[in-house]
Amino acid sequence: MKPAICLTDPQAMRKARLSQPRATLRQLLRQEEELRCAAEKFSASARNATSSHGPKKTVA
Numbered sequence: 481m482k483p484a485i486c487l488t489d490p491q492a493m494r495k496a497r498l499s500q501p502r503a504t505l506r507q508l509l510r511q512e513e514e515l516r517c518a519a520e521k522f523s524a525s526a527r528n529a530t531s532s533h534g535p536k537k538t539v540a
Contacts (some may be wrong), residue, residue, distance in 0.1 A: 487493045 485496075487496060
């Protein structure tokens with residue numbers, strides 16, 4: 481992990497902020513789709529693990 485850099489000069493702060501990499505629309509849409517799919521899988525898993533009478537009891 482990179483060490484933290486504390487900038488106090490307003491021009492240096494602006495330069496650092498504007499030089500950050502930009503995400504493309506395609507990257508953002510792909511990330512949104514991945515998160516949606518993961519949420520659906522988690523939700524389906526949670527629904528399957530819970531019955532109308534409460535959580536299923538598993539035998540170990």
